[in-house]
Amino acid sequence: MADWKRGVRRVLYPAYEARVLRRMPDDIPKHVGVMLDGNRRWAKAVGRDTAHGHRAGAANIEPLLGWCDEVGIEVVTLWLLSTDNLSERPVSELEPLLQIIAEAVDSLADARRWRIHPVGALDLLPDHIAARLKLAEERTRDVEGMLVNVAVPYGGRREIADAVRSLLQEAAAQGTSMEELATVLDVEHIAEHLYTKGQPDPDLVIRTSGEQRLGGFLLWQSAKSEFYFCEAYWPEFRRVDFLRAIRAYAMRERRYGA
Numbered sequence: 001m002a003d004w005k006r007g008v009r010r011v012l013y014p015a016y017e018a019r020v021l022r023r024m025p026d027d028i029p030k031h032v033g034v035m036l037d038g039n040r041r042w043a044k045a046v047g048r049d050t051a052h053g054h055r056a057g058a059a060n061i062e063p064l065l066g067w068c069d070e071v072g073i074e075v076v077t078l079w080l081l082s083t084d085n086l087s088e089r090p091v092s093e094l095e096p097l098l099q100i101i102a103e104a105v106d107s108l109a110d111a112r113r114w115r116i117h118p119v120g121a122l123d124l125l126p127d128h129i130a131a132r133l134k135l136a137e138e139r140t141r142d143v144e145g146m147l148v149n150v151a152v153p154y155g156g157r158r159e160i161a162d163a164v165r166s167l168l169q170e171a172a173a174q175g176t177s178m179e180e181l182a183t184v185l186d187v188e189h190i191a192e193h194l195y196t197k198g199q200p201d202p203d204l205v206i207r208t209s210g211e212q213r214l215g216g217f218l219l220w221q222s223a224k225s226e227f228y229f230c231e232a233y234w235p236e237f238r239r240v241d242f243l244r245a246i247r248a249y250a251m252r253e254r255r256y257g258a
């Protein structure tokens with residue numbers, strides 16, 4: 001992009017963002033899920049290696065949470081790594097990516113602005129990475145701020161399977177037979193064993209990079225969510241893109257699955 005175009009954008013975008021923020025409707029989502037997609041493709045587009053793309057993506061997380069604070073969102077779920085990534089990505093990419101994620105979560109905990117809650121199959125992670133995520137949760141447990149779910153490694157099918165497994169184990173510990181459980185089992189019983197138990201379901205799910213599919217993100221919880229797909233790769237996702245997503249959500253007539 002020509003330098004003069006960048007200069008024009010630097011001048012115009014702050015004014016445009018302020019205008020969008022002033023006109024922000026009252027109907028703000030309580031819980032927003034974000035699929036931070038496109039780090040690798042962005043890195044390729046700018047002629048850098050994959051690790052540079054992941055670092056650029058990690059650097060955009062804290063600004064996003066600041067934007068969420070700005071409009072009054074209560075819960076944010078960030079999908080940083082899928083369970084499929086653990087088996088499909090080469091070790092040469094996966095090891096630095098896990099380190100970048102751990103450093104990003106450490107930084108969020110250091111900020112003392114948000115409560116960190118890891119969600120995912122932590123048992124699949126190297127012990128030292130899982131320990132850092134759990135420590136971030138402990139360090140921010142008393143923070144009176146927005147709840148930030150860090151989905152690492154996360155898969156919607158795995159979450160539902162884990163929830164059912166936990167439910168069956170609980171029933172067995174209480175001496176409940178499978179026949180008895182089958183007569184009373186309903187969706188709320190499973191919801192009580194999800195990684196996000198006790199939290200509101202996401203009102204809005206944002207996916208960057210132009211992909212228009214759910215990909216297994218919050219499969220159970222997003223049954224009645226609104227979706228917003230943004231063309232920008234995650235490292236390029238800006239405050240104005242976020243505000244547009246929130247405004248688009250507020251303008252929709254929610255039917256809650258009807």
